[in-house]
Amino acid sequence: MSIVDNPFFVLGLSPDASRIEIEREAQKLLGMLELAFEGAQSYDTPLGPQPRTAEAVRAAVAALRDPYRRLIAELWVRNAPPIRRTAPPAAHRAPVLTGLRRALGWRP
């Protein structure tokens, strides 16, 4: 369990959420996923949006029902930087001159 698959991010809840709030949110998300609501298809994390599936929602609820696993989830999520609503920019790489070798008489 780390940041991107953290149950609190999967469910879109704060680490202070009660058990009832967790169960209610999970049921709501499962219903929205069943009806293919666009807003439920992904969740935000500090590393950018991630796809949300019904399996991930069920796994998140199961994790948060276990006090020990919830403790670890909270350890991460309470100390995480703010969530990011867009994908992080691609790392800068040296430009590649595709086809130069071929143009200079060498293949491939």
Added chain:
Amino acid sequence: MYALPYVILMRVHQAAITARRRSRSWHYLAWSAVAGVLASLMIALGASIVLLLWGVGLWWFSIPMAGFMILPVIASPLARHLFVPLGWHRVGYYAGLLSRPGDDAPAYGLCVAAWAFAHRPSPAAEAWIARRRDARKPLGDGEVVVTALVAAGRGDADTARPLLRSVAMLIEDHPAVRELAGEWLATDAAERGAWSELASDALAARWPATPLTYFLEGVACCRIGSAGAPSPSELRARWLLAPYRGTTRGLLEVPVVAAPPPAPTEAVALAPDAGSLEPAPVDGGPLPRAVAAHLAFRSHDPSANRLAATVRAWDAALADGATHGWLARRALELDAPLGAVDRALREVTAAITDELAHAAERARLGAPASQGPVGDGLARRLRHGRLDALETGFTRWSQRRHDGEAHAAIDEWREFIALQAAYDVAVEAGGTELRRLAFPHAFSTGSNMAAWLWNARNEYALSHAISKWLLAEALAVGDTEAIELGHRNCGLHVPHRLGKPG
């Protein structure tokens, strides 16, 4: 009457080419100009003799004279601009032979054939080249370059690249063959945008440079602003000298960048890499800082600095009393089972170490010096994993000697350079400590293999290259016995096709 001036021109032309190969300064341009003028004179003299013979009715004699006096001068450009692009591997081979590349012309001829094969690969051409290559024993630089160019022709540049680089280790040295190897590597580096790699080759003068290589090296030095970068006018002169000027014109217009920034100081090295999209410094204690460093490491290209910063941040966070206090309090609030705090710390440490170890393996990074649960675990895991992998590889290699499973010499060489690359990567990542641990096994198996290749397989150049590498490693770790044996092995005369004492 005409033969003597021609022979003199030919000798001076070859001397100019040889002198050019040794230089990477303005002498290179001067020797190129001299070689060009001499080649023109040879063609003019040859053509006038051929016309004279034809004119006096000796047409039957003029044809072999053209073959002797004109063809060798134009064979190389013909091969590059006609036979190779057309994929005529056999014609390319004979053009290579005719171009007077120096001693052992078939080595160069085969390389030209493999170059032509790359333009029009076919199983028949590959079999033709492989048959001629395998008939040449023992293995030398020509055979390795041929294999690399054939691999490149099949689209396997990742195989071709290390094979061509490995040629520098072989004692047999065909300058014309190495020029081709250097040119392939230069165009490959330029295509990948690996300008630092190309500039490093230029500064170390690893390969004799063709005019195209020389120009690309100049572009690389300008791009990274390294010492010895040519001035704009010199770069233009190199461009004028090189072929494919239409294609390379765009490279001339590259802005010359300033000198590279100074090496990072210790203070900078501890922080994640500057210039990247790092989160702002995090307030709130060691744990938020560790999570932020971890996310920064995950979301960018791994680097030694980022890994070190992340590991140190985690070690500080996991040893911090506030982290333990918060876990204990929260475990009580959540009604977590007894021992949950210690178990949670162990689990988080294991998960972080696992993730960082995978990233370090992929990026070939060493374990940073950090005392703590993550730093110690990462160092142990990387060192053991790399040592085990190295020992398994070297053992498998030497096992073949006992099993009597003799591979083709080129396959033995490929296996050795793969092992050597793995060793170098492990040593680079693991530092001196890992080098000392890895060397004895590499030395014992490598020495046995070198002796077997020399005595039983007569692969002298290959064996010598292995011994030379082992000696360099012995010197690096200070193993006296290995140094003594290495000096003895490397001091042996190495028979090879060029006949010069090894």
